[in-house]
Amino acid sequence: MTRPRRRVKLARIVNERKRKAALKRRKKALIKSLNTICVLCGAEACMVICDRTNNQGTHNKMVWPSKEQAEAMMSRFKSLPQEQREKKAVSNEMFLQSLLAKKSKKLESLRAKNNQMEMEEILHNFAIDPTSIEPATGKLTRLFLYINDLIAKIEENESMSQSATNVNLV
Template structure:
């Protein structure tokens, strides 16, 4: 039976706390010994506690003094290069979490733009009703998708799948996206390789009478809820 995850908090019971200290101190010294033996590095450990009158020094006081003296002889930059304490460790975790959050925000923004492009191409939205910052992003994304398509076409030409003499509509029949993605145009399909099956898309308010673009006079029976723009 596997042992449950230990909750990292102060042990209130004195007897349990003392027993845990002895057990973990022994484990820490064993790990230090393994580190020095297996990896060929110099290390020492000094442990203070209220249960013992003198600190525990490993491997010996003389060896510990040698390791500490060697460490203090290093330039300050090298001393602190890989040094960690609770504050620096927490700061590093916060920075990583912030970077991950920013990455997810960028990915979500791209998905929102792709869905807006799909809805515009399907005649569900009018470009005049979309804020300028979104239309700018749509233009950038369209340029990027165009470059992706051209790069894919070049790759297919290299392996002999696409004939350079083919017309454009013939080339577009080849899979330019991952297998399984829908390629089409219209309300029921994702246009030109955009796959939004996992992302319902943003919704925003459209003034009455301006929900359609192009010449289509028969909008879909079930209009998609309109996205609320987020800057």
């Protein structure tokens, strides 16, 4: 029986031996994942991993699948026209903008849901005790607008269902 994986603490591993062992494991897992993507999706990919500098002052480089294949892929990529190379490219700024747009949309959705829940609570309290809402707070105005929106949605749904019924009858 395998144990569930623990959450990895993202911090530098101080122990040199443990750090090297972790790097070796991570490289192996990364290569396996990239190989799986290439086989399942029919994609071409290469990977270069540079370790820390060794005793001779040069970087330890690991190239997958091989240095020759990686160079061939890069030369094919560089021979493509600029427009085709950048076709699906995403800069950090573009990525962050799309992420911000998604989060803003999610925030707006949560605000709308929060507003709906608040209005439902006010309606519920109003049904129990009509004097529970003080007119000076502006809640009555918001409640009035919320109810008008609900009525408009109901009327829109009714008109859509009637037009669909009329189309089916014809």
